[in-house]
Structures are given as C-alpha cells and as structure tokens.
Amino acid sequence: MVLNPVISKLAGKLVVLASASPRRLEILSNAGLRFEVVPSWFKETLDKGLFKAPHEYAVETAKQKALEVARRMPFKHLKTPDIVIGADTIVTVDGMILEKPVDKEDAYRMLSSLSGKEHSVFTGVAIVVCHEKENEEVDYQLIEFYEETKVKFADLSDNMLWEYINSGEPMDKAGGYGIQALGGMLVEYVHGDFLNVVGFPLNHFCKQLDLIYNRCTSSADQEIVSVRLSHNGSHATSILTQPPPGLPAQSSPSPSSKAKPNPSSSPTPANYTHHTQNSSSANPVHKVKRKSSEGEVDESSWMLVNSLSKHTDDREAEFIYNTTLPLVTSSGQVIELSVTEHEDSEPKKDDLQRIIDLMDGFKASKALFTASKMCVFDLLQSRPGLDAAQVAQEIKASVKGTACLLEACVSLGLLTSKQRACQKSVYENTDLSSHFLLSDAPFSLRGYIQHCNDTVWPLFSHLESAVREGANQREKAFGKTSKDMFQDTFYNSQEAKLRFMNAMHSIAKVTGRAVATAFDLSSFKTACDLGGCTGAMAYEFTKAHPGLSVTVFDLPAVVEMSEHFLPLHTDNRVSFVAGDFFKDELPKADLYILARILHDWPDEKVGILLSKIANACTAGCGLLLSEIFLDEDRRGPSRGLLQALSMSEGKQRSATEYGLLLKSHGFITAHVRHTDNLLDAMLCIKV
Numbered sequence: 001m002v003l004n005p006v007i008s009k010l011a012g013k014l015v016v017l018a019s020a021s022p023r024r025l026e027i028l029s030n031a032g033l034r035f036e037v038v039p040s041w042f043k044e045t046l047d048k049g050l051f052k053a054p055h056e057y058a059v060e061t062a063k064q065k066a067l068e069v070a071r072r073m074p075f076k077h078l079k080t081p082d083i084v085i086g087a088d089t090i091v092t093v094d095g096m097i098l099e100k101p102v103d104k105e106d107a108y109r110m111l112s113s114l115s116g117k118e119h120s121v122f123t124g125v126a127i128v129v130c131h132e133k134e135n136e137e138v139d140y141q142l143i144e145f146y147e148e149t150k151v152k153f154a155d156l157s158d159n160m161l162w163e164y165i166n167s168g169e170p171m172d173k174a175g176g177y178g179i180q181a182l183g184g185m186l187v188e189y190v191h192g193d194f195l196n197v198v199g200f201p202l203n204h205f206c207k208q209l210d211l212i213y214n215r216c217t218s219s220a221d222q223e224i225v226s227v228r229l230s231h232n233g234s235h236a237t238s239i240l241t242q243p244p245p246g247l248p249a250q251s252s253p254s255p256s257s258k259a260k261p262n263p264s265s266s267p268t269p270a271n272y273t274h275h276t277q278n279s280s281s282a283n284p285v286h287k288v289k290r291k292s293s294e295g296e297v298d299e300s301s302w303m304l305v306n307s308l309s310k311h312t313d314d315r316e317a318e319f320i321y322n323t324t325l326p327l328v329t330s331s332g333q334v335i336e337l338s339v340t341e342h343e344d345s346e347p348k349k350d351d352l353q354r355i356i357d358l359m360d361g362f363k364a365s366k367a368l369f370t371a372s373k374m375c376v377f378d379l380l381q382s383r384p385g386l387d388a389a390q391v392a393q394e395i396k397a398s399v400k401g402t403a404c405l406l407e408a409c410v411s412l413g414l415l416t417s418k419q420r421a422c423q424k425s426v427y428e429n430t431d432l433s434s435h436f437l438l439s440d441a442p443f444s445l446r447g448y449i450q451h452c453n454d455t456v457w458p459l460f461s462h463l464e465s466a467v468r469e470g471a472n473q474r475e476k477a478f479g480k481t482s483k484d485m486f487q488d489t490f491y492n493s494q495e496a497k498l499r500f501m502n503a504m505h506s507i508a509k510v511t512g513r514a515v516a517t518a519f520d521l522s523s524f525k526t527a528c529d530l531g532g533c534t535g536a537m538a539y540e541f542t543k544a545h546p547g548l549s550v551t552v553f554d555l556p557a558v559v560e561m562s563e564h565f566l567p568l569h570t571d572n573r574v575s576f577v578a579g580d581f582f583k584d585e586l587p588k589a590d591l592y593i594l595a596r597i598l599h600d601w602p603d604e605k606v607g608i609l610l611s612k613i614a615n616a617c618t619a620g621c622g623l624l625l626s627e628i629f630l631d632e633d634r635r636g637p638s639r640g641l642l643q644a645l646s647m648s649e650g651k652q653r654s655a656t657e658y659g660l661l662l663k664s665h666g667f668i669t670a671h672v673r674h675t676d677n678l679l680d681a682m683l684c685i686k687v
C-alpha cells in the first residue's frame with residue numbers, strides 16, 4: 001500500500017499542522033501522522049475580488065496560514081519545523097464564497113442559499129517544506145493544491161434550518177454546516193472526496209507526499225524492505241537501536257516529543273516490562289518485550305516498533321518476525337518467533353521477485369527497443385492478428401527469433417496473444433503499446449526509445465568504467481573523442497541529428513502539456529524556449545495559453561530541420577530563431593523556458609547561461625525550469641538518479657538546489673510543481 005510508506009516518510013520530521021480545526025487534527029492523526037498543532041495567526045481577510053477562481057483564494061489563504069507559522073516558529077523559541085501544513089476550506093454557491101458564519105443570522109443566510117442546490121466545497125492546502133541553512137536563515141519550498149467536492153442539499157424548511165442553527169454546530173464551519181455530524185442530515189449527495197468537505201483532502205495530500213518523498217513507490221517499499229533486510233538475524237539490540245532513515249533516531253526522542261513533551265504518549269521503561277493492554281485507548285499500540293534472557297527493550301526500540309506498528313500493521317509482523325521479538329498484540333496475544341526459524345526460512349517471495357526484476361530489467365528494455373526498432377508495434381497496429389511466421393516475414397527475421405520476441409512482449413504487457421484453432425498464437429497490440437509505441441501515436445515515445453537503444457544503451461554498457469573514472473564513456477561507446485556532446489555526438493551527421501531531434505520531440509510531446517499547464521502564465525505575453533529543439537514544447541505552451549507567443553531558440557543545425565516536425569495544425573504564435581544560447585544574444589521575452597537543459601551542462605556553462613537569461617530579464621520576468629527534480633533526501637526518483645549514471649558533465653538537482661541556483665542569479669522561486677508526468681516544473685521570477 002502506497003499510503004503507509006508515504007506517511008512514514010514523515011516520521012522523524014517535525015511536522016506542524018498550522019490549523020486550529022479539530023477536524024483536520026483528527027483526519028491527520030487517524031492517518032497515522034505524528035505532528036504538532038500550531039494554529040495560524042493569519043487573519044482570513046484576503047480580498048476575494050482579487051482572485052479569478054474561488055479555489056485560488058482557498059489555496060492562497062492556506063499558503064498564508066502555513067507560511068505565518070513556518071516563519072513564526074523559529075522566533076518563538078520553537079524548533080524550526082521540517083514541514084508545515086496549512087489548509088482552508090470554503091463553500092461556493094452562486095458565485096459567492098462562504099466561510100464561517102459570524103453569527104446565527106449569517107448562518108441562516110448561508111444555509112438558505114444552499115437549500116435545494118448543489119454547491120462546491122474547496123479545500124486549499126499548502127505544504128511548506130523548511131530548509132534551515134547554516135546562517136540560521138530558512139528557505140521555504142512550497143507545494144500547494146486544492147480539491148473540489150460537490151455537495152447537494154435537500155430542500156430545507158425554515159424550521160429545520162433554525163433547529164440546526166440552534167444546535168450550535170454551524171458556527172465554526174465553512175458554509176455553516178458540518179457534514180460529518182448533524183449537517184449530514186441535510187445532504188442528498190456528495191460527489192468527490194468526503195474528507196475534503198470535512199476540512200482536509202487526505203487522499204490528495206498523500207499523493208502529493210508521494211510525489212515529494214517517494215515518486216517511485218517502489219523506492220519507498222525498498223526502504224521498508226531494507227529495514228527488514230539489514231536488521232534480520234539474531235542481533236536484536238543492534239536491530240532496534242539502529243533505526244532506518246526516516247524513523248526516530250536512537251538517542252533522541254522524536255522531534256514532536258522534543259518540541260512538546262507528551263507524557264501520556266511517551267512510554268516509560270516500566271511499560272516494557274509489563275504486557276499492559278492499551279486496547280481501550282483511543283490509539284491502541286502494540287507493545288513489545290524481548291525474551292527475558294535478553295533484558296529489556298530500550299526506549300528507542302519501543303519507538304521504532306511503535307512507529308512501524310502505527311503505520312504499517314502488516315509490515316510490523318514481518319519486522320517483528322525478522323527481529324525475533326515476541327509481539328504482544330493489543331488483544332494480549334503473544335507471538336514468539338525464533339531466530340532459527342527465520343534463518344532457515346525461504347527468501348521472501350516479494351523480495352526475490354524484486355531482485356529478479358532488477359536483474360532482468362536490461363533484457364526487458366532491450367526486448368522493447370528491438371521490437372520497436374523492428375516496427376513490430378506499427379505492423380500489428382495495421383494488421384492485428386498476425387502469427388509469428390507472418391510477423392517474421394514482414395520484419396525480415398527468423399521465425400524462431402520473432403516468436404521469442406513476440407512472446408517476451410506478451411509477458412511484458414506490450415502485446416496480447418490469442419490461440420487460433422490451429423494452435424497458432426496470433427498477436428495484437430495492448431493499449432499501452434498503442435498509446436506509446438506506434439510511430440504516429442500522439443504520445444509516441446518511439447523516437448526516445450530509439451535514442452535509448454542507439455545512444456544510452458552503448459553508454460551504459462560501459463557503466464563500470466564510467467563509475468571508476470567518474471566520466472562519460474562516449475569515446476568508448478562511439479569510438480571518437482568528443483568535446484561538445486551535442487555538436488560531436490548528437491549532431492555529427494544528418495541522420496544522428498534527426499534521430500536525436502526525434503527523441504527530444506517525442507519526450508517533449510509526452511511531457512509538454514503537463515509542463516505548459518503547471519502554472520498560471522497569463523501575465524506573460526512572450527516566451528522564449530531555450531534549446532526548444534523541434535518546437536513540440538512551444539506548441540504545447542501556445543495551446544495552453546492563448547495569449548502567449550513562443551520563440552524557439554536553438555542551434556542553426558537544429559532550426560534548419562525543425563520543419564520536419566511541424567505539427568498538423570501549425571500555429572503562427574510559434575517562431576524559430578537560430579543561435580547558440582551560450583554565445584549569442586537571446587531573443588527578448590517576458591518568460592524564458594528551460595526544459596531538460598540544465599542537467600546536461602557543467603556548472604560553469606550553467607552559470608553562463610543563467611547570467612545571460614538574468615541579463616535579458618527585467619524585474620517581473622519569469623523563468624520556467626523543467627527537469628526531473630530529485631527528492632530532497634536524494635533517494636529518488638530512480639529515473640533521475642539513473643540518468644545521472646550516464647555521467648554527462650552536468651548533474652541532477654533537487655527543487656531546492658535548483659531554487660538556490662536560480663536565486664544566485666536574481667530569481668526567486670514562486671512555485672514548484674511535481675507533475676505526475678516525466679518532468680517537474682518550477683516557476684521563478686526575476687526580482
């Protein structure tokens with residue numbers, strides 16, 4: 001399950017809920033999150049008229065609530081938090097924004113405006129990630145989002161309304177009702193996340209956390225798995241006194257208990273000696289006791305186990321099992337498992353499968369590359385239902401080899417096979433292949449797959465040398481020395497150039513929309529996509545922003561080929577200018593776009609490019625950066641970390657690292673967006 005690792009990523013961090021809402025507190029603690037509550041002092045008095053849409057008002061209020069707390073805490077002799085969560089819930093009906101009623105008459109006005117109608121409930125959420133620097137300054141990274149839920153009220157008579165108002169329930173609730181209590185009786189239907197109405201969109205929040213901390217869920221699983229793997233065996237003490245990253249450290253209590261000691265939740269050593277039951281408590285915990293011969297479990301051990309048990313009930317059993325500790329469940333049952341039993345047991349099926357998948361990963365990649373290169377997917381799209389011999393004939397290959405390739409593709413979910421009466425299997429594309437692997441699919445990744453096969457694969461076959469030398473292996477892989485990766489490798493022949501452009505084109509088409517729509521860019525009229533290659537990204541920007549014109553700026557060798565990639569419906573708001581962004585003057589624009597550029601270049605060149613952009617910008621101009629953002633703890637996503645292994649002269653960075661880099665050139669980070677797509681995005685403004 002994705003949610004447990006997500007919540008457990010926050011264990012060991014000082015998480016602060018900047019809200020006085022008891023409902024938010026309850027929703028988040030029910031989800032297993034440990035946090036402090038520091039209600040925000042921000043007054044909800046933003047001018048609603050300034051916002052184009054109601055959700056923008058809710059998000060901005062949530063942001064101000066969270067930032068106020070994040071800024072105040074270090075000055076109030078409190079620890080700088082790691083994460084501050086702010087939220088604001090509003091109800092909208094007939095173009096009005098309803099917040100908490102000021103008095104009964106106000107509640108009556110609100111509730112009667114909702115009677116018999118469908119309305120929307122928006123909760124805006126802001127997550128402020130605080131990074132304390134050496135000079136005691138704090139950098140803030142902001143993630144914001146909102147959720148909308150539609151709610152329909154029944155027709156409500158005045159009698160009912162006043163009875164409800166006199167219950168006192170409406171007064172501290174947006175729109176004057178509480179769906180979770182008496183107010184639930186007024187509701188005919190709810191479309192969307194119920195908890196969002198109550199005050200906090202838990203599901204969306206977890207997805208955002210997943211993007212920030214895990215992105216690749218498997219890496220989160222791996223972390224828990226590594227707890228098990230590295231702590232198995234008989235050394236129970238070292239097991240539990242060496243908590244894994246993300247769980248409370250051995251010698252210090254959890255940050256939350258540091259900031260606000262809570263005797264009732266802080267177990268004393270005496271707890272460990274008795275199998276006292278906690279089943280009647282609101283928050284039942286499992287208590288663990290070591291075998292009598294091994295002495296008592298220390299406090300940190302308890303916290304580690306408790307922390308796991310709170311969030312990962314089924315994993316807990318595995319953890320205990322591996323550490324050979326007896327577990328006393330909340331119902332009093334003692335589970336004892338011996339070391340020998342563990343050591344002699346079979347390897348865990350899931351673990352074994354993960355390793356095998358990793359070992360076989362290159363075979364799967366190469367099968368995909370080969371089938372794509374041999375046009376298997378295009379062929380089966382135009383002639384579905386061919387058998388292996390027929391495919392072999394068309395792709396000019398052996399029947400045996402083709403049959404193996406087709407069967408491998410079936411096992412990878414790229415093809416389906418059906419048995420004909422004559423026992424022959426016939427093949428068809430799956431939806432996955434139709435979406436991404438056909439040459440002419442709107443989101444075709446065929447160009448990029450070919451680049452992976454022809455360029456990335458040879459580089460990775462010299463990975464050991466690359467790691468030993470800490471340098472790229474272009475010379476070994478392609479047989480020639482190259483000073484400039486682009487001029488000497490990607491653009492050294494017309495064919496290589498077209499292939500590279502094709503690769504960039506296909507990635508830009510798949511990622512373009514997510515990047516182009518990541519932010520409200522309505523204040524910008526002109527943009528310049530630096531290194532914009534075929535213009536695929538630029539077209540996504542003009543499609544998403546009707547008031548925006550985009551100049552694509554790229555090397556002359558690239559621009560002269562761009563007409564090969566014109567989209568079906570050209571757009572005269574996209575134009576091309578040839579030049580070298582390290583040497584030539586940049587076209588004037590309100591917004592500069594740098595998509596998948598910086599990670600390729602060494603720091604020195606990045607500095608030159610950013611200085612040129614900064615010089616071309618006046619205050620208020622924007623810089624939209626799009627890259628894979630590494631997680632702040634650099635543990636993922638593996639896509640970014642694996643890309644770093646190609647050892648280009650550049651490097652992969654986190655959003656904060658990019659933010660600081662841009663700050664040194666006079667840009668402040670306005671928004672960061674971890675898209676669900678291949679590239680993340682950050683909008684910075686020149687000050």
Ligand SMILES: Cc1cn([C@@H]2O[C@H](COP(=O)(O)OP(=O)(O)OP(=O)(O)O)[C@@H](O)[C@H]2O)c(=O)[nH]c1=O
Pocket residue numbers: 018019020021022023024039040044065087088089090091100121172173174175177178179180183197198199200
């Ligand atoms: C529609 C609805 C709202 N609420 C509560 O309404 C408050 C909104 O006000 P807010 O300004 O977003 O939050 P707050 O309570 O003032 O707290 P804070 O975050 O400190 O400003 C929050 O409480 C929500 O739960 C419910 O409990 N049930 C419902 O069905």
